[in-house]
Amino acid sequence: xxxxxxxxxxxxxxxVNINGAITDAQSAKVxxxxxxxxxxxxxxxxxxxxNGVIIFLNDHIDRLYNSANILKIDFTFSREELISQILKTAxxxxxxxxxxxxxxxxxxxxIDLDPNSSDNNNVVIIVKNKxxxxxxxxxxxxxxFIPNIVRNNINSVNPNAKSxxxxxxxxxxxxxxSAGADDGVMKNSIGNITEGTSFNIxxxxxxxxxxxxxxxxxxxxxxxEKVLNICEQNKFNINTDPFNEVELLxxxxxxxxSSTRGIMPVHMINDTIxxxxxxxxxxxxxxxxxxxxxxxxxxxxxxxxxI
Amino acid sequence: xxxxxxxxxxxxxxxVNINGAITDAQSAKVxxxxxxxxxxxxxxxxxxxxNGVIIFLNDHIDRLYNSANILKIDFTFSREELISQILKTAxxxxxxxxxxxxxxxxxxxxIDLDPNSSDNNNVVIIVKNKxxxxxxxxxxxxxxFIPNIVRNNINSVNPNAKSxxxxxxxxxxxxxxSAGADDGVMKNSIGNITEGTSFNIxxxxxxxxxxxxxxxxxxxxxxxEKVLNICEQNKFNINTDPFNEVELLxxxxxxxxSSTRGIMPVHMINDTIxxxxxxxxxxxxxxxxxxxxxxxxxxxxxxxxxI
Numbered sequence: 001x002x003x004x005x006x007x008x009x010x011x012x013x014x015x016v017n018i019n020g021a022i023t024d025a026q027s028a029k030v031x032x033x034x035x036x037x038x039x040x041x042x043x044x045x046x047x048x049x050x051n052g053v054i055i056f057l058n059d060h061i062d063r064l065y066n067s068a069n070i071l072k073i074d075f076t077f078s079r080e081e082l083i084s085q086i087l088k089t090a091x092x093x094x095x096x097x098x099x100x101x102x103x104x105x106x107x108x109x110x111i112d113l114d115p116n117s118s119d120n121n122n123v124v125i126i127v128k129n130k131x132x133x134x135x136x137x138x139x140x141x142x143x144x145f146i147p148n149i150v151r152n153n154i155n156s157v158n159p160n161a162k163s164x165x166x167x168x169x170x171x172x173x174x175x176x177x178s179a180g181a182d183d184g185v186m187k188n189s190i191g192n193i194t195e196g197t198s199f200n201i202x203x204x205x206x207x208x209x210x211x212x213x214x215x216x217x218x219x220x221x222x223x224x225e226k227v228l229n230i231c232e233q234n235k236f237n238i239n240t241d242p243f244n245e246v247e248l249l250x251x252x253x254x255x256x257x258s259s260t261r262g263i264m265p266v267h268m269i270n271d272t273i274x275x276x277x278x279x280x281x282x283x284x285x286x287x288x289x290x291x292x293x294x295x296x297x298x299x300x301x302x303x304x305x306x307i
Numbered sequence: 308x309x310x311x312x313x314x315x316x317x318x319x320x321x322x323v324n325i326n327g328a329i330t331d332a333q334s335a336k337v338x339x340x341x342x343x344x345x346x347x348x349x350x351x352x353x354x355x356x357x358n359g360v361i362i363f364l365n366d367h368i369d370r371l372y373n374s375a376n377i378l379k380i381d382f383t384f385s386r387e388e389l390i391s392q393i394l395k396t397a398x399x400x401x402x403x404x405x406x407x408x409x410x411x412x413x414x415x416x417x418i419d420l421d422p423n424s425s426d427n428n429n430v431v432i433i434v435k436n437k438x439x440x441x442x443x444x445x446x447x448x449x450x451x452f453i454p455n456i457v458r459n460n461i462n463s464v465n466p467n468a469k470s471x472x473x474x475x476x477x478x479x480x481x482x483x484x485s486a487g488a489d490d491g492v493m494k495n496s497i498g499n500i501t502e503g504t505s506f507n508i509x510x511x512x513x514x515x516x517x518x519x520x521x522x523x524x525x526x527x528x529x530x531x532e533k534v535l536n537i538c539e540q541n542k543f544n545i546n547t548d549p550f551n552e553v554e555l556l557x558x559x560x561x562x563x564x565s566s567t568r569g570i571m572p573v574h575m576i577n578d579t580i581x582x583x584x585x586x587x588x589x590x591x592x593x594x595x596x597x598x599x600x601x602x603x604x605x606x607x608x609x610x611x612x613x614i
Binding site (some may be wrong): 018020025026029030031032033034035036037038039040041042071072099101108110111113114115116120124126128134148149150151152153155156157163164165166167168169170173174177189197198269 | 308314323325326328332335336337338340341342343344345346348349378386406408410420421422423431433435455456457458459462464470471472473474475476477478480481482496504505566598
């Protein structure tokens with residue numbers, strides 16, 4: 001019961017915008033006929049803010065539209081309206097360093113699998129305090145595990161659409177936690193590495209940075225894109241060919257990227273140790289510094305400032 | 308807007324039980340922090356009633372437990388409590404021929420992919436009028452299409468768990484409808500036939516009845532099981548080896564099974580026609596009659612009578 005009580009207590013600092021109306025966490029509800037609830041028929045994005053500025057919002061909205069395109073979800077609102085609602089909710093929260101989740105469902109209708117049965121969206125925007133990930137993950141690395149569960153096939157539920165069908169990832173993190181790890185990194189059905197349950201994965205080998213291609217079955221991470229750009233600009237060797245578990249475990253350094261985590265070094269995967277202090281990940285730390293610079297620039301940009 | 312208006316009008320005859328409290332459709336809501344809404348982290352069953360008796364409820368509850376077991380969802384209530392709530396809601400509705408959907412989610416907590424972050428379920432029971440499928444489907448057959456989208460891999464999201472991750476099926480029916488068909492039947496990644504978007508598929512060839520095995524990647528349908536039993540009892544030849552699209556399209560008869568549809572003959576798949584009147588499906592019609600007898604027996608059983 002403890003966990004739920006903690007959630008109850010934290011609910012005071014959560015603000016939820018449902019189709020334009022802002023409410024508290026307790027009252028934030030959707031219909032049981034919403035297709036997001038019935039089928040996971042929804043898409044979402046997570047962005048965060050630094051000192052009242054939403055970081056890389058434009059990229060995330062672009063990706064939201066890409067997810068909608070893959071899943072053929074029509075929007076009954078404009079991009080400008082959506083961004084305005086996000087900024088409105090963030091401003092209302094008065095939280096300067098916020099976690100912001102934007103969920104768009106295919107709407108509600110009488111129960112019917114056919115997506116054409118509904119013709120309006122439900123738009124949910126959740127704003128709350130951004131939880132800092134434990135310092136130890138950045139200083140000593142995160143512990144990963146490769147579960148037996150494999151990543152969804154591109155031809156079944158395309159992982160490049162960030163959707164409400166997340167059981168694949170839920171079961172993967174569950175398996176990883178049971179194995180004593182912090183999180184899981186998944187293979188596809190032909191054994192190539194894809195991505196983590198909520199992050200992209202990178203390896204460094206002989207000075208070369210590698211991350212799997214979207215064709216291996218993964219979400220094109222915004223931070224993944226930023227890091228690819230940083231590597232290009234700084235003349236690092238980069239490669240996005242598929243690689244398997246053997247190559248992953250033989251890497252000199254391993255790190256993960258995600259919007260809320262930035263760059264986080266990997267301590268170990270299964271039984272293989274890659275490093276335990278920042279000295280063990282020289283290239284990872286270098287790229288992490290460059291990413292922080294880029295985010296600092298973004299945080300100075302006034303476009304998505306709401307406080 | 309028309310479709311939604313129809314839904315608004317039909318809402319009067321819908322009753323929803325949320326964690327023990329019965330409400331109308333309009334007020335039936337769940338938290339946006341419910342894991343069913345966030346991740347499709349839920350399981351469900353659909354049962355129906357005939358003249359105030361729920362048909363095969365025991366089998367459906369067994370399967371609900373099996374889905375929970377596959378997805379490691381713990382229940383914070385007993386089987387007896389769940390059945391009692393289902394019967395209570397059905398009785399309250401006063402609907403004699405009802406569609407009943409039972410949804411169990413992993414509950415709500417602060418946003419966290421880890422399933423251990425939540426330790427209580429949300430239980431939603433929806434009771435409404437059972438829509439009769441159009442007579443023409445039984446007299447002239449349903450039109451199916453094999454979409455490009457393939458069924459979820461058993462090692463990714465096991466189709467034998469009836470979960471809230473239904474985008475795979477949503478996209479398949481969408482593709483089938485776009486092709487002018489009524490519904491879709493899906494292949495797995497190695498080209499074997501699995502199941503329809505919400506039904507099992509059967510073929511008849513030279514007097515032998517065949518339906519794909521669970522290992523091909525499908526939900527073990529309750530009606531599928533009943534029909535297998537009927538075939539055994541009546542000395543029909545049955546076979547549950549995997550088969551592919553070629554074998555499917557060369558069948559003498561094709562039919563589908565589901566709890567709400569019973570047995571429905573298939574008119575055509577893609578461009579191949581199997582029949583257009585009941586005379587074209589002699590074995591299908593024979594088995595359908597035997598199934599109707601079995602259901603009539605069940606409807607005379609008092610165990611799950613609520614009116």
